[in-house]
Amino acid sequence: MLGKVFIYVTVLLSALSVFAFLRANKTGSKKLSDIGGYFYYGTVAAVLASSIYLLANILAHNFQFTYIWEYSSTELHDYFLVASFYSGQQGSFMLWMLIMAIVGMFVYVRTTDKDHHALSMGIFTSIILFIAVILIFKSPFDYVWETFAAENLPVGYMPANGRGLNPILQNYWITIHPPILFLGYSMMAIPYSFALAALIRKSYKNWVDDVMPWTLVGTGILGLGIMMGGYWAYETLGWGGFWAWDPVENSSLIPWMIAVAFIHTLIIQKKTNALIKTNFILALLTFIFVVYATFLTRSGILGDTSVHSFVTPGAIVYNLLIAFQVVSLGLGIFYIVIRFGDINKYIGKKAMSPTTKEYSMALGSIVWLALAAVVIIGTSWPAMAELFGQEKVAVDISNYNKFGSIFAVIFLILNGISLYQRWINSKISDVLGKLILPTAASVILVLVFYFIGLDDMNFIFLMFATFFTIVTNLDYLIRNASKNPKLIGAYVSHLGVALLVLGAVVSGAYSVTKQVRLKMNETKSALGYNFTFEGYKQIETQFNDREKYKYNVKIEKEGKFNVASPVVYWSDFNERQSPFLEPGVYNKIDKDIYLSPKAIEQEIDIPKIALRKDDIEDNPIDKSFKVSVVTFVMDKNNAIMGDRVKLSTVVKFLFPDGSESKDTLVSMLDANTWEAEPSWKIVNGSNLEIAMTKLIRDVDNIKNTKAVLSFKEAGKPLPQPVDVFTFDVTLKPFINLVWLGTLALVAGFFVSLSKYRKSSKKDIAEE
Amino acid sequence: MKLKYIIGIAVAAAFVVIAVMSFDSNKIEYADFPKAKESGKVVQVIGSWDKTENYHYDSDKNEFVFKMIDEQGNSSKVVCQGAKPNNFDVAPMVVIKGKFEGERFHAHEVLTKCPSKYEGQFDELKGAQLYN
Numbered sequence: 012m013l014g015k016v017f018i019y020v021t022v023l024l025s026a027l028s029v030f031a032f033l034r035a036n037k038t039g040s041k042k043l044s045d046i047g048g049y050f051y052y053g054t055v056a057a058v059l060a061s062s063i064y065l066l067a068n069i070l071a072h073n074f075q076f077t078y079i080w081e082y083s084s085t086e087l088h089d090y091f092l093v094a095s096f097y098s099g100q101q102g103s104f105m106l107w108m109l110i111m112a113i114v115g116m117f118v119y120v121r122t123t124d125k126d127h128h129a130l131s132m133g134i135f136t137s138i139i140l141f142i143a144v145i146l147i148f149k150s151p152f153d154y155v156w157e158t159f160a161a162e163n164l165p166v167g168y169m170p171a172n173g174r175g176l177n178p179i180l181q182n183y184w185i186t187i188h189p190p191i192l193f194l195g196y197s198m199m200a201i202p203y204s205f206a207l208a209a210l211i212r213k214s215y216k217n218w219v220d221d222v223m224p225w226t227l228v229g230t231g232i233l234g235l236g237i238m239m240g241g242y243w244a245y246e247t248l249g250w251g252g253f254w255a256w257d258p259v260e261n262s263s264l265i266p267w268m269i270a271v272a273f274i275h276t277l278i279i280q281k282k283t284n285a286l287i288k289t290n291f292i293l294a295l296l297t298f299i300f301v302v303y304a305t306f307l308t309r310s311g312i313l314g315d316t317s318v319h320s321f322v323t324p325g326a327i328v329y330n331l332l333i334a335f336q337v338v339s340l341g342l343g344i345f346y347i348v349i350r351f352g353d354i355n356k357y358i359g360k361k362a363m364s365p366t367t368k369e370y371s372m373a374l375g376s377i378v379w380l381a382l383a384a385v386v387i388i389g390t391s392w393p394a395m396a397e398l399f400g401q402e403k404v405a406v407d408i409s410n411y412n413k414f415g416s417i418f419a420v421i422f423l424i425l426n427g428i429s430l431y432q433r434w435i436n437s438k439i440s441d442v443l444g445k446l447i448l449p450t451a452a453s454v455i456l457v458l459v460f461y462f463i464g465l466d467d468m469n470f471i472f473l474m475f476a477t478f479f480t481i482v483t484n485l486d487y488l489i490r491n492a493s494k495n496p497k498l499i500g501a502y503v504s505h506l507g508v509a510l511l512v513l514g515a516v517v518s519g520a521y522s523v524t525k526q527v528r529l530k531m532n533e534t535k536s537a538l539g540y541n542f543t544f545e546g547y548k549q550i551e552t553q554f555n556d557r558e559k560y561k562y563n564v565k566i567e568k569e570g571k572f573n574v575a576s577p578v579v580y581w582s583d584f585n586e587r588q589s590p591f592l593e594p595g596v597y598n599k600i601d602k603d604i605y606l607s608p609k610a611i612e613q614e615i616d617i618p619k620i621a622l623r624k625d626d627i628e629d630n631p632i633d634k635s636f637k638v639s640v641v642t643f644v645m646d647k648n649n650a651i652m653g654d655r656v657k658l659s660t661v662v663k664f665l666f667p668d669g670s671e672s673k674d675t676l677v678s679m680l681d682a683n684t685w686e687a688e689p690s691w692k693i694v695n696g697s698n699l700e701i702a703m704t705k706l707i708r709d710v711d712n713i714k715n716t717k718a719v720l721s722f723k724e725a726g727k728p729l730p731q732p733v734d735v736f737t738f739d740v741t742l743k744p745f746i747n748l749v750w751l752g753t754l755a756l757v758a759g760f761f762v763s764l765s766k767y768r769k770s771s772k773k774d775i776a777e778e
Numbered sequence: 779m780k781l782k783y784i785i786g787i788a789v790a791a792a793f794v795v796i797a798v799m800s801f802d803s804n805k806i807e808y809a810d811f812p813k814a815k816e817s818g819k820v821v822q823v824i825g826s827w828d829k830t831e832n833y834h835y836d837s838d839k840n841e842f843v844f845k846m847i848d849e850q851g852n853s854s855k856v857v858c859q860g861a862k863p864n865n866f867d868v869a870p871m872v873v874i875k876g877k878f879e880g881e882r883f884h885a886h887e888v889l890t891k892c893p894s895k896y897e898g899q900f901d902e903l904k905g906a907q908l909y910n
Contacts, residue, residue, distance in 0.1 A: 179864050248864075362782075381793055388797050392805070403808040405822050405875070406801050414797065526840050585867040592864060609861035610835050654831075683843070684834045707838070737840075739860075 014068075014076075014152030017061035018143060021108070024053040025140040032133030036212075044129040051119060051136055058112040058139070062096075062105060065151055069095055074170040077158040078102060078151035084175030086556040086583075091176055094185045097193075098176060100309060100324055101151035106190065108142040110197045115139065118201060118225070125221060130208040138200050141335055148327045178557070178582040178591045184243035188236060192263060195233025196301050199266055201225040202273065203298030203339070206291050210346040215287050215357055219280050222294065224767045226277070230270040231760030237263050238753040245746075247593050252519075253749060256408040258317045261390040262304035268383040270297045272376045279369045282434045286373065287354050288347070295343035300387075302339050306332045312394045367437040371429035375422045382422075385414040412519075416469055419512050423476035426505050427483035449486065453478035473516055480509035497766045504759025507752045514748025524741040526609065529564075530616070531734045540604065541567040544736045547579070556583040562611070562736055566597055566604055573597050577608040577738060598747070605741040613732040617689075621707060621717040627665065632699055632722050637665040640718050641673065656680045660703040660718050664694055672696065676703040676720075689721050698725045806875060811852040815878045822875045823848050823883070827866065835862055846872065846883075854878075858885040865890045 028050035035043035065078075069092050074080040082102070083095035097106040115135050122128045156164040176185075202222050209218035240260070241253035254260065273293035276286045307313055310332050311323030323329065363370045389406045396404050431445045456478045457471060465471060488502040525537040529544035536542070543565040551559045561576040577595035581587040590611070597604040618631035620638070627639040644659040651657075660676045672695055678687035689702030702721050709715035723729060809821040825848035827833065833844035842862050847853045856874055866872070869890035876885035 177865070177868075384794065385797050388794070389801055392801055403822075404805040405808070407804040407806060410797075410800050410804070413800070588867045589862060592861070609840065683832055684836070737861075 012152075014061055014064045015147075015150060017057050017064060018146050018150065018152070021054055021057040021061065021143040022140065022147065024050050024057055025136050025143055028054055029133050029137045029140055032129045032136060035129035036133060036208075044132075047129060047132060047136075048119060051115065051132065054136065054139060055112045055116060058109055058143075062109045065102065065105060066093070066096055069093075072173070074173050075154050075168065076151065077153045077155050080155060080170050080173045082173070082176060084173040084556075086172075086554055087176055088181075090183070090186050091181055094180075094189075095176055097189050098180075098185075099151075101146065101149050103189065103193070104142055104146055104149065105151060107193050107196065108139060108146065110190070110193050111135075111139050111142065111200065114194070114197045114201070118204075122221070125217075127205065127208040127212055127214065127218065127221070130211060131204045134204040134207050135200055138204075141331075141338075145328055145331050145335075148331065149324055175556075175584055178580050178584050179248060179593070182243065182247050184239060184247065188239040188243055191232060191239060192236030195229055195236045196263075196266070196304075198225060198229025198232060199270060199298045199301045201229060202270070202294035203343075206294035207342060207346060210291055210350050213350065213353060215291075215350075215354055216284075219277055219290065220767075223274075223277055223281075224764055226270060226274055226294075227760045227764050227767065230267060230274060231757050231764075233263070233267045233270065234753070234757045234760070237267060238750075238757065241753075242750065246596060253746075254515075256389070256411045258313050258390045258393065259304075259308050261386050262300075262307045265383060265386055265390065266297050266300040266304060268379065268386065269293055269300055272380050272383070273297055275372050275376045275379075279372055283363070283369050285358065285363060285369065287358060288351070291347060291350075291354075292343075295339075295347070299336070299340050299343060302336050306336055307390070307394055312397055364435075364437070366432065366439050366442070368429050368432035368434050371425045371432055375425035375429065378418050378422045378425070382415060382418040385411065385418075416473055416516070420472045420476040423480040423509060423512065426508075427479045430483050430487050430502075449479060449482040452482045467520075470516065470520070473512065477509040477513045480505055484509070497762075500759045500761070500763030500766065502759070503762055504756050507755030507757070507759060509752070510748045511752030511756060514745050514750075514752055518743045518746040518749060522741055522743045524739050526737065526739050528735060528737040530614065531736075537740050538742055539568065540740070541565075542740065543567070544734075545574070547734070550578075557581060558587070562595070562608065562738075564595065564606055564736070564738070575604060575606045577606050579608060579611055600747065601744065603741075603743040603746045605743055607739040607741065608736070609739055610735075610737040612735045612737070614735045615729050615732045617704075617721045617723060617729065619704070619719050619721045621719045623715060623717050630694075630697075630699060630701075630722055632724065635697055635699075636667070636694070638701075638720060639663045639665065640720075643716075643718070644675070651682070652679075654682045656682050656685075658703070658706065660720075662701070662703075662720070664696075666696060670696075674701075676701065678703045678706075680706055691723070693725055699723070700725050810848045810850045811854045811883065814883065815854075818877060820875065820877045822873055824871065824873050825849055826871055827869075828853055833862065833866070842888075843882075846874065855882045856885050856888075857882050858888050863888050863890050 028047050031043050031047035031050055034040070035047055068076055069079050069083050070089075072079075072083070072085050078099060078101050079095070082098040083092055087095065095102070097103040115132070118135060119128075119132055122131060125131075154166075154168075155170060156166055156168050202225065205218045205222045205225075209215060237260075240263075244255070245253040270293075273290065276289050276293060280286050280290050307317075309324055310329050324332075363373065389408075389410055392406050393404060396402065427449065428442070428446065431442045433441065453475050457465075457475045460474055461471065465474065484502040484506045488499055488506065491498050491502070523538060527535055527537050527542050529535060529542060531544055531546055534541050534543040545563040545565050547560040547562045549558065549560050551557065558581040560579045562579055563574050563576050566573050566575055575595035575597040578593035580591040580593065582591060585591075592608040594608070595606040597606075620628050620631050622628060622638065622640045624640050624642065627637050629637055639662065641661040641663050644661065646657065646659075649657065656679070658678050658680055660678065662674055662676060664672050664674070666672075674692060674694070676692060677690060679690075680687045685706040685708060687702075687704055689704050691700040691702050693699075694701050700723050703718050704721045705719035707717040707719065709717075807819075807821050809817065809823060811823060814821045814823060823846070825846045828845040828847045831845040833842065835842050840859060840861075842858050842860060844856055844866075845853055846856045858874070858876070863872075866888075871890075873889040874883065874885035875887040875889070876883060878884070
């Protein structure tokens with residue numbers, strides 16, 4: 012009850028706040044603006060109250076709330092309990108609203124002296140209002156007897172325990188990645204609010220300075236959040252890679268890509284007063300695509316094409332999400348259109364000269380945006396097909412790599428060139444001379460790789476482009492590091508982009524995988540390393556709901572060894588029917604050795620041979636006689652008994668003295684696995700027993716079907732079963748470049764921030 | 779309208795057409811099992827694991843085999859390279875990508891929904907209970 016009251020209060024106060032802010036903008040009244048502020052603080056208080064109320068109930072295991080029952084349980088560790096706050100639809104809307112509210116306080120305080128203060132806050136707060144309205148219809152505070160009203164649950168019904176959090180999500184990343192992503196999303200609302208306010212107020216220039224630091228921070232944080240998701244997927248979820256071009260992953264990438272382009276076009280406007288309209292459009296689009304991402308993820312529309320998307324939230328919320336998009340997009344288009352002519356008055360008449368820095372930057376931004384458009388088209392395709400009643404389709408993700416590898420070459424080279432160009436007045440002759448050295452260096456580096464074995468044309472171009480960007484940006488980085496440390500942000504970021512592209516391409520194209528199947532203490536070699544399965548060790552023994560083991564595999568090469576430990580996790584979550592598997596990674600500087608568990612089995616170590624019809628082989632124990640399969644006999648009428656198939660295998664034994672004997676081995680094979688428990692028969696004239704224990708079928712060529720014949724010494728018990736661990740080994744070369752690149756890329760945004768903090772004229776003049 | 783806008787719009791439109799055609803030429807359609815068998819093309823099939831038959835993993839061949847019922851109720855054996863996907867047991871829905879080879883559907887990709895995204899069903903609520 013209380014929780015819902017807080018949400019209603021949030022709706023009321025934020026609506027009042029929006030109203031007051033908008034009136035304040037109309038009338039210019041400072042007092043009304045302050046009143047808007049008071050209501051805003053009231054909104055923040057209500058949002059905090061509802062969040063604290065939800066969290067307190069999660070911590071108290073109050074499973075009367077459907078949401079809490081769905082996403083938490085008494086076994087969850089404290090910090091996973093905090094994560095269950097936002098594990099579902101409702102709670103993640105709550106988290107978004109909470110972070111929006113807090114971000115808004117900073118915006119409020121830091122813009123008090125600006126003339127767009129009231130209007131920007133009014134727009135920003137209306138987004139909070141929108142989320143709060145959604146939370147009325149999709150509430151985390153529904154009781155179980157309300158959710159399942161048709162089932163006549165008594166009021167006050169308290170489930171004994173919650174469903175808990177899926178074991179594979181129980182990792183520290185779940186406490187970090189979603190909040191950071193939502194912080195990024197929330198900050199993208201700032202350029203939208205500022206741009207719309209500037210359009211409405213016909214103040215087309217000043218907003219550029221105000222919006223830059225927020226955009227830098229927001230883009231940096233969103234990038235960090237996206238990267239963390241990729242690292243999480245790679246490191247513990249065992250998805251094999253860091254980016255799968257899944258529609259939901261893409262939907263977070265799109266606003267980030269637009270924001271990155273926006274930062275570049277903003278710089279162009281600051282320096283040359285061009286691209287005023289472009290900047291409005293990009294600022295608006297950044298948030299519009301955040302809303303679009305929200306729609307794709309939460310409407311259920313990607314249900315069949317994405318692993319991450321939520322199930323349908325119900326018609327009301329679906330329509331609210333549509334309305335959210337229509338309103339945010341509609342307002343943007345409306346004000347761009349009606350201000351279009353007006354803005355043109357402020358644009359300088361001089362066209363950009365193709366030899367200038369701004370021209371290269373604009374061109375690079377266009378190519379970058381074209382890549383964003385590819386991602387938008389591919390991501391929207393399934394959703395659009397569904398919306399327009401077309402047949403469902405999925406896109407082939409190779410398209411992204413295809414376009415990406417072409418466009419990356421262009422924008423990387425443009426970036427390198429632009430460094431040597433000057434703003435507004437730049438001549439070719441100034442630049443050409445300076446380009447010789449970095450171009451030559453890049454060509455030499457590519458040649459080195461060419462002679463090592465790089466032959467793919469596309470790769471050669473990509474390599475050249477990345478080396479060119481690295482060399483040129485390093486040049487500027489080193490030159491400026493001590494002189495103007497505030498300027499190096501861009502170089503650090505661009506260096507990061509180049510390293511990221513290089514890492515992604517090399518680790519993707521040159522990774523190799525091999526499967527290894529090891530008995531306990533057995534050693535096998537694969538891909539140049541020796542792997543030994545050293546056994547397993549139970550971890551997290553303090554919990555009763557799970558059995559979690561580290562499977563230790565020793566990796567040895569040239570006398571040096573290390574241990575990688577994939578995790579096998581049996582959980583009550585799926586009634587321990589089968590384990591959850593997490594990869595084990597051995598990080599080396601130049602590559603990762605990635606062990607992805609595939610199967611754990613127990614095997615009785617019985618000597619066996621697999622024979623086709625008419626094959627002849629020694630018995631594997633003492634080789635005192637040979638064995639051959641004569642034929643298989645299946646009784647057509649009585650062969651199938653439940654899920655067992657009765658099969659007789661006629662075998663022939665050939666002894667060294669030339670004598671032969673035949674016998675028929677009866678096996679009850681499992682119809683799925685084609686395996687059978689051994690039913691032993693003595694081989695006459697020897698001290699061995701034989702059984703037919705598995706049929707290896709070849710559906711395409713029956714002649715290749717093999718019988719597995721097992722042997723043991725007569726009268727002796729079978730040996731104890733041993734553990735067998737099967738895993739895929741993947742060598743991922745230079746994967747560390749991906750992480751290093753993204754870290755540099757993100758760090759660059761924050762370094763750049765220092766340049767704009769005081770926005771002193773001096774810094775800008777130096778550039 | 780100025781010439782540069784016309785050129786700009788033309789280039790952008792041409793690019794979008796190229797991108798759309800590129801995605802269109804190798805899109806992967808959804809199908810049920812009979813349609814998938816008939817066409818012989820790579821398709822996606824939505825359905826669920828038929829729990830009346832156990833899945834199994836063959837470590838010799840590195841194959842995971844299970845029986846799947848598509849949304850129309852047709853069933854088929856599905857073979858996929860690699861191990862059982864995480865969440866397979868708890869996933870109410872699986873989406874497979876691949877094509878028929880003989881009688882069995884060879885999937886090169888098996889998608890089970892991200893585990894955080896399921897909402898609770900009433901029958902999960904039953905069992906031990908507490909009253910306040």
